[in-house]
Amino acid sequence: MSVQGRESIITTQRLIEKKQRGEKIVMLTVYDYTMGCILDSVGIDIALVGDSCANVMSGHETTLPITLDQMIYHAQSVVRAVKQAMVVADLPFGSYQGNSKEALCSAIRMMKESGVDAIKLEGGKEILESVNRILSAGIPVMGHLGLTPQSIHKFGTYAVRAREEAEAQKLIEDAHLLEEAGCFGIVLEKIPAALGKQIAGELKIPIIGIGAGNGVDGQVLVMHDMLGLSKTFSPRFLRRYANMYETAKTAFEQYAQDVRSGNFPNEQEQY
């Protein structure tokens, strides 16, 4: 039972059981109440309040500017909507790196004020102290390795990660460290499919991929991307399930035309 009185059907234990049964796990980002209701109605397993919110909701170039207060606000909206899925929220850049005491305070604030079920952090060995401290407070933690957008200025590019042997080795070590620490799952972003499959095979906890191939235990996509709300972002891993950019544009155009022509509202649409 969470602090908001939610009782998610999907728990960390259920996710591990799904992996053991070979059942794929479905994860999708969401940032608001309305979309949260739709997402939950189709039985998505994990609703991720991702810091990609900074990009798709606020128009920032990177995820770095979003604040803990802003993430908590979005997480609260999602928690009000989602009754079945596990709700996981990203801790934003600057709220956990380099200071495990601050990391714990950020995680506690997120849990207390939003009512999410778990938090997600980007990084491996370098954030292990923060991971351990948060876990010691009984807060479930999901890891995130590979392309970690909060470190984009270090990488300098959004290209595929861990193609080179040394980086692939570090990624494998980091994944094991996070599992040993007690993380309940790990997101792997934009890495070779063979590496994703290897890590999913070596670890007991669920591995969720975004651009990590089909050999992992589940998939996650950014909602706005898979709905086709953005026209410009087209990485190879993205499958668009709708063309909502065109749907919304056509509706806005028709509305403007109807208002301007006096066609809206008609007799039935007024008192």
Ligand code: KIV
């Ligand atoms: O913020 C986000 O949307 C994410 C996904 C890309 C996994 O972390």
